Amino acid sequence: MLGVYVHLPFCPYLCPYCDFAKWPLRGSAANNYLEALSAEISREPRTPAGTLYLGGGTPNAYDRDSIAALLARLRERFPGTRETSIELNPELVRDGDLARYGAAGVTRLSIGVQSFDPAEIRTLGRKHNVEQIEAVVAAARAAALDSVSLDLMFAVPGQTPESWRRSLRAALALGVDHISAYGLTVEDGTPYGAWRAREPDAFLDDAREAQLYAIAIETLERGGYRQYEISNFARPGHECAHNLNYWANGPYIGLGVGAASYRAGVRSLHTRSLDRYVAAALSGEPIPADAERLEGRRRAGEAMMLALRTTQGVSVGDFKNRYGINVMEEYAPVVHRFARTGLLERVGDAVRLTRRGRFFANDVCGAFLTFE
Numbered sequence: 001m002l003g004v005y006v007h008l009p010f011c012p013y014l015c016p017y018c019d020f021a022k023w024p025l026r027g028s029a030a031n032n033y034l035e036a037l038s039a040e041i042s043r044e045p046r047t048p049a050g051t052l053y054l055g056g057g058t059p060n061a062y063d064r065d066s067i068a069a070l071l072a073r074l075r076e077r078f079p080g081t082r083e084t085s086i087e088l089n090p091e092l093v094r095d096g097d098l099a100r101y102g103a104a105g106v107t108r109l110s111i112g113v114q115s116f117d118p119a120e121i122r123t124l125g126r127k128h129n130v131e132q133i134e135a136v137v138a139a140a141r142a143a144a145l146d147s148v149s150l151d152l153m154f155a156v157p158g159q160t161p162e163s164w165r166r167s168l169r170a171a172l173a174l175g176v177d178h179i180s181a182y183g184l185t186v187e188d189g190t191p192y193g194a195w196r197a198r199e200p201d202a203f204l205d206d207a208r209e210a211q212l213y214a215i216a217i218e219t220l221e222r223g224g225y226r227q228y229e230i231s232n233f234a235r236p237g238h239e240c241a242h243n244l245n246y247w248a249n250g251p252y253i254g255l256g257v258g259a260a261s262y263r264a265g266v267r268s269l270h271t272r273s274l275d276r277y278v279a280a281a282l283s284g285e286p287i288p289a290d291a292e293r294l295e296g297r298r299r300a301g302e303a304m305m306l307a308l309r310t311t312q313g314v315s316v317g318d319f320k321n322r323y324g325i326n327v328m329e330e331y332a333p334v335v336h337r338f339a340r341t342g343l344l345e346r347v348g349d350a351v352r353l354t355r356r357g358r359f360f361a362n363d364v365c366g367a368f369l370t371f372e
């Protein structure tokens with residue numbers, strides 16, 4: 001299955017923890033960007049695709065007609081999709097937006113909530129309130145969209161187990177279909193990076209972060225959601241097909257500035273320079289990108305790293321069929337090291353992270369990627 005990701009990088013304000021490719025919203029730049037994106041889309045050969053995903057940035061910084069026109073263009077190039085997702089900031093949603101998205105083929109919303117706690121929302125630099133989140137979920141139901149997902153964040157400075165539980169329970173009370181729970185990542189070069197350098201004690205240590213992660217798993221599972229990936233929980237049938245394709249090491253096309261693609265064994269990453277992207281797309285030049293062909297051990301290591309993110313883990317039999325590698329032989333030292341420390345387990349045909357191992361997923365997955 002082919003997935004198509006489209007990056008819409010403008011935001012009405014910039015959150016201090018954010019390390020994505022994004023720019024403050026300015027009308028002329030945002031309009032030029034849509035033209036560049038259209039030019040890039042029109043260069044793509046017509047190819048059936050399984051999923052479309054509009055991510056950002058803040059996709060709904062654009063008005064609904066621009067989004068609908070973009071989706072029509074994408075559908076013409078990539079027919080046959082069964083899931084179309086859009087990320088939203090709740091405070092920007094206007095009456096009628098979600099019905100228009102639904103008519104344009106959107107099936108799934110991913111709402112950037114992060115927290116239901118007003119103090120945490122302020123700390124994160126976000127501008128919405130709880131009433132706006134509730135209104136968006138209600139509007140999504142009225143528009144009969146297939147799946148509604150909320151993004152939540154833990155390890156926010158000032159967050160406590162109690163405030164985190166309250167946010168999780170508020171999400172559960174809304175009865176959404178899917179919840180993503182991400183640990184805050186602080187990157188150098190962001191305002192949060194500078195804050196942490198000045199005041200490291202404002203940030204949660206690993207033990208407190210692990211406690212919050214465990215609370216998320218326990219609360220959401222008790223609420224009827226199945227964890228299917230390190231950060232993702234869904235009611236049955238509401239898993240994100242677009243992301244499942246990433247973790248299955250399936251092919252995808254990334255359109256727009258900073259977007260990543262993986263096709264025919266080549267992983268590539270578009271430039272993160274907005275000016276260079278727009279200039280190249282509008283002039284018909286190749287979009288500047290770094291590209292790398294993944295072969296042999298490197299390709300298998302990537303596939304292991306991605307599959308281990310899912311709770312079902314890696315099927316030893318399927319892996320052998322697809323990559324010609326017996327995981328239990330090829331990666332024996334890594335598998336045994338993490339099995340001994342209780343982070344990996346063998347269950348039937350699968351090698352997978354244990355519940356404790358999910359918190360250390362980056363270390364475990366990284367070890368497969370770099371194993372020589």
Ligand code: SF4
Nearest residue numbers: 011014015018056057
């Ligand atoms: S809205 Fe999203 S993409 Fe934009 S600055 Fe905030 S976190 Fe980053």
